[in-house]
Amino acid sequence: MNVISAAVIDLKQLELLAQGQTTVHGHDARVKVLVTLFFIVSVVSYNRYEISGLLPFIFFPVTMVYRANLPIPYLARKMLLICPLVLLIGIFNPLFDRSTLWQLGSLEISGGCISLLSLLIRSLLTIGAALILVATTGFTTICQALERLGIPDVFTVQLLFLHRYIFVLVEEAERASRARELRSCGSKGRGIASVGSLIGHLLLRTWQRAERIHTAMLSRGFTGQFHGHRQAHFGRSDLIFLVGWSATFLLMRTIDPAALLGRFITGYFP
Amino acid sequence: MSHHIVEVKNLRHVYPDGTVALSNVSFRITHGESVAIIGANGAGKSTLLQHLNGCIAATAGEIAIGHTPLTRGTLPHIRRTVGMVFQYPDDQLFMPTVFEDVAFGPLNQGLPDDMVAERVREALEQVGAAHLSAKPPYHLSGGEKKRVAIATVLAMSPDVLVMDEPTSGLDPTARRQLITLLRRFQHTKIFTSHDLDMVLDLCPRTIVLHEGTIMADGATGDIFADDRLLEACRLEKPFVMQGCPVCGMKGK
Numbered sequence: 443m444n445v446i447s448a449a450v451i452d453l454k455q456l457e458l459l460a461q462g463q464t465t466v467h468g469h470d471a472r473v474k475v476l477v478t479l480f481f482i483v484s485v486v487s488y489n490r491y492e493i494s495g496l497l498p499f500i501f502f503p504v505t506m507v508y509r510a511n512l513p514i515p516y517l518a519r520k521m522l523l524i525c526p527l528v529l530l531i532g533i534f535n536p537l538f539d540r541s542t543l544w545q546l547g548s549l550e551i552s553g554g555c556i557s558l559l560s561l562l563i564r565s566l567l568t569i570g571a572a573l574i575l576v577a578t579t580g581f582t583t584i585c586q587a588l589e590r591l592g593i594p595d596v597f598t599v600q601l602l603f604l605h606r607y608i609f610v611l612v613e614e615a616e617r618a619s620r621a622r623e624l625r626s627c628g629s630k631g632r633g634i635a636s637v638g639s640l641i642g643h644l645l646l647r648t649w650q651r652a653e654r655i656h657t658a659m660l661s662r663g664f665t666g667q668f669h670g671h672r673q674a675h676f677g678r679s680d681l682i683f684l685v686g687w688s689a690t691f692l693l694m695r696t697i698d699p700a701a702l703l704g705r706f707i708t709g710y711f712p
Numbered sequence: 713m714s715h716h717i718v719e720v721k722n723l724r725h726v727y728p729d730g731t732v733a734l735s736n737v738s739f740r741i742t743h744g745e746s747v748a749i750i751g752a753n754g755a756g757k758s759t760l761l762q763h764l765n766g767c768i769a770a771t772a773g774e775i776a777i778g779h780t781p782l783t784r785g786t787l788p789h790i791r792r793t794v795g796m797v798f799q800y801p802d803d804q805l806f807m808p809t810v811f812e813d814v815a816f817g818p819l820n821q822g823l824p825d826d827m828v829a830e831r832v833r834e835a836l837e838q839v840g841a842a843h844l845s846a847k848p849p850y851h852l853s854g855g856e857k858k859r860v861a862i863a864t865v866l867a868m869s870p871d872v873l874v875m876d877e878p879t880s881g882l883d884p885t886a887r888r889q890l891i892t893l894l895r896r897f898q899h900t901k902i903f904t905s906h907d908l909d910m911v912l913d914l915c916p917r918t919i920v921l922h923e924g925t926i927m928a929d930g931a932t933g934d935i936f937a938d939d940r941l942l943e944a945c946r947l948e949k950p951f952v953m954q955g956c957p958v959c960g961m962k963g964k
Binding site: 454457458658660661662663 | 762765788792820850865
């Protein structure tokens with residue numbers, strides 16, 4: 443299958459997951475946005491060498507995946523995609539930061555390696571939480587929730603258009619790339635010259651299509667605001683979800699359960 | 713005053729590259745009429761349709777819907793009155809589910825939620841797509857997309873229904889179902905199409921466009937009987953009027 447088609451199907455899969463009917467899906471979108479935000483802030487607030495403090499935070503994505511019945515292999519694939527980028531950012535840490543931070547017998551582990559590992563864990567946790575949010579809420583509903591939380595229309599509408607036009611761009615790219623492939627007869631299809639022209643045409647075609655979509659929206663009374671039909675029902679379960687998870691993150695951030703467990707074990711088995 | 717009258721006077725449209733798409737186009741379509749606008753590729757059909765609800769601004773000339781002149785100030789009212797179904801349903805369906813897509817117009821009209829839900833249900837039932845309500849639009853077949861696209865417009869209760877190539881890209885059964893559906897609508901209807909058999913089926917009146925000007929405006933039967941006119945405008949008779957190439961039986 444064409445790589446681009448696979449990417450489109452993958453993107454659509456994320457939106458389809460948001461149609462689920464579990465209790466996590468049923469929570470008010472604003473609550474899920476806020477909990478995810480607290481989670482991300484808690485995770486990124488640790489210092490660069492922190493590892494043990496981050497590990498208990500895995501509890502949140504694991505619980506959400508289980509309760510929302512999300513496919514683990516799909517989410518894992520998505521999270522792994524981000525790894526090369528994180529490694530690229532942190533690859534020089536072990537080279538520049540060579541001070542020994544841990545010593546296991548004769549093995550010395552430098553501060554750079556620890557900070558790289560910490561960066562990787564933090565990225566996987568935050569990307570995972572964001573993916574879970576989209577997979578249990580849907581992009582449009584998230585934008586509507588942001589609007590209700592007081593984010594100006596101009597930002598949320600831009601996000602919605604961006605999301606919509608990603609599909610438009612990718613679908614156009616898929617068709618153009620297939621047409622090029624079919625006439626390349628297995629070769630590189632005249633190399634970069636044809637690719638350059640294809641990208642130029644792609645931009646123009648996407649532009650035209652985006653204009654047609656915008657015209658269709660205007661024809662149906664669009665004036666720059668998306669009116670959500672789904673009513674926000676902020677109920678008791680939403681309050682428990684919000685307070686429960688926020689308190690858990692605060693607790694994890696302040697008492698460091700991993701270190702506590704370590705002290706407990708070493709206390710009993712000195 | 714009827715909201716269903718469409719009046720176009722001396723309409724002219726020139727694209728920024730200098731191409732004259734429409735020149736001196738005038739017609740009046742009255743309440744409940746079903747009118748086809750036909751012509752070869754590039755004749756100006758789609759450009760003309762897009763003027764009818766202000767998607768494109770005229771270079772010169774006047775348009776009035778139900779005696780209300782189309783101006784920047786009357787645009788919201790005109791867009792409520794004229795429901796436009798575009799040629800490619802993919803351009804028209806942009807929300808995550810069919811329900812939300814059909815609800816988009818009524819929500820923009822500021823209707824309360826229970827009325828929106830009622831309008832969506834009615835519109836989807838009218839086009840036989842109630843069972844598709846929860847589906848994402850990109851998972852529908854071509855025929856289903858077309859029907860949902862029509863429902864998105866019907867949900868806004870327009871007085872005038874404007875459709876660009878309604879039967880293009882449909883299989884024969886979906887095409888037949890759509891024609892049956894369109895015949896049931898009591899709105900003032902304006903179609904552009906290359907499907908001349910559909911035009912013969914649905915539209916008692918036809919306007920022929922050629923290179924941006926009106927070449928003929930009259931009864932559909934008379935226009936399709938005029939061989940010289942059709943040839944000059946790069947058109948052919950509908951298949952049903954052409955006769956059978958195998959048995960030699962004459963067309964209707």
